[in-house]
Amino acid sequence: MINADRIIASLIIISSLYFMWHAIALPIGWNGIEGGPGGGAFPFWLSVIMLICSAIVFWRSSSGTKFQKFSFDTSMIKPILLVSVSLLCTVGLISVIGAYIAIFLFLFWYLRVIGRHSIGLSLTIPVLTPILMFFFFEVTLRIMLPKGVSEPLFLPLYAKFF
Amino acid sequence: MDLLTLLSDGFATSLSPFNLMIVILGVTAGLFIGAMPGLGSVNGVAIVLPLTFVVPPASAIILLAAIYYGAMYGGAISSILLGIPGASTAVATTFDGRPMAQKGQAALALIAAAFASFVGGTIAVILFTLFAIPLADLALAFGPAEEFALVLLAFTTFVGLGGDDILKTIIMICLGLVLSTVGLDLISGQPRLIFGDLPGFYSGISFLVLAIGVYGVGEVLYTIETSKSNPTVSNAKITFKDLYTGIKTISSYTKTMSIGSFLGFFVGMLPAAGATPASLMAYGLAKQTSKKPETFGDGNIEGVIAPETANNAASTGSLLPMLTLGIPGSPTTALLLGGMVMWGLMPGPMLFIDQPDFVWGLISSLYTANVAAVLINIALIPLFVWALRMPFSVLCAIVLVLCIVGGFAPNQKMHDVWLIVLFGYAGYLLRKADYPLAPLVLALVLGPLMEKSFRQTLISEQGNILAFIERPLSATFIFLSLLFFIWPLVGLLRSSKREHPHFSSKRPDFSRQNS
Known part of the structure; x- marks a missing residue:
């Protein structure tokens, strides 16, 4: 090893x-x-x-072998790598397609593919989370999350809430 | 001003309907965070901190302190119902809490944990109230030399008492301090360590970015690896009869609770110690002084009471040096300190003079948080049983999203989010390789103060390095620092002579990840 x-x-x-x-x-x-x-x-x-x-x-x-403390559960390497790469891709995508779509995709991917949850749960959480995020950050705190190319989709919402 | 007057003024602040709601909200959130395996107070505070911009600064700190408090109560819930400590601070609670649950006494164990936490928390808050003013008065005499010596002392306690590999502890302290120097030089104002002129580094590396990375992303990765399948949740239903019997049983263990409370409070004050070693020490002491030490580990109620009083008392104890001296007693209080600085409330003795309303409001909120925590804890037990059945993957996904958006919100820079991911991976690997993370976060928070006080002293003394040992208080701190540093080295040399030609610096493992 x-x-x-x-x-x-x-x-x-x-x-x-x-x-x-x-x-x-x-x-x-x-x-x-x-x-x-x-x-x-x-x-x-x-x-x-x-x-x-x-x-x-x-x-x-x-x-010596005395200090070789690092042990790894080999069966868990795959899920950890999968989560790490998904996270990296999500952060990369935020600047391109915006935080809301990237987070929707991340949650759907995570729950459906990695977590193997039902389609109902795998759609409910990814849809509700960006909606809550919008009201918390943009409407309440006035913190604009990056939107990338999805910016035009938010123009009607801006007109309604600001 | 009279102590009681100050405290009653504080209650006027903390009992305002808004702040009372904040305390209840914080305690409830803390209970859930603490109860979730893998998430402790430090993770909760790190993830929630950026979301607290919605409330005024004083209420934000009260909220975070309430989360900290609630998480200490919550840790016991999964220790008892799952057999997995909700936070490292509740490790000792599993020793007897889980056997009690397996014997069908989950309700009694939960009541014992909640009331022991209440007693520990209350005694510690009273001690806190009594010690706060004398300690703040002492700290008023501090100049830059004393500040430097005190920060040095805080770091050397990690080396002397931390219980982790000494070399790895020193590496983590140095890494945290080096990362704290990124940005602009404090004295000359020149850019420093900006890694090829990257604009994102000009404003330095925020403690929040490191904390969310290490305690958010890193923790999720660690949880994924260590929790392959969902464990079985013991059922617990609490009736009024259980409550009555529980309180009656617990009240006969006044000695165990007093030892746990006092021990927890004083151990919690030490930067390197905190709630985890305090609870383990209290467990050990309770076993030694018990009439039936042989029943410990098989579901002795004293084995639940002792660590739970101690970890709650320690969490309050660790707030004392943070608030009075500006030196945090645990990673969570380091985050609270960072949060306070972010909102323009500089912890230290001057805070007691400049912002008495805030200080006493916060202290009195600990009393209300204690009462709220014990009531909510007992009332919401069915909800915790339900929440503990939530699949890890849902929890992990939500925490990762909170890390991303929470990391972006304070400065609105993608640079910070990238750093969070980087620190998350690094934190996970470092933790796997037994590098302690608490000194890293503490060093990043205290680094600017350490460097500033060191250089200020030398400039005002025309470069005279002896200035640090010419002032009595500073000399005492330096002497204690040396003692903490040399003590384990002596032990090292002795053991290396006896056992192994190489360094043998691993001592008993009191992992304080979540203290």
């Missing part, structure tokens, strides 16, 4: 190096005139500590 602990530690090492690289845009040393560290010092040196600790975690998990 792949040692996932080592993979996570490697990702943290890479992130630490990435943060350090961006942090050096500002001074990371001691500011002699004002006193105290420069603007980049805090993120830089904290990333250094992170780098050292994650390197030790990496070394530790390479040198």
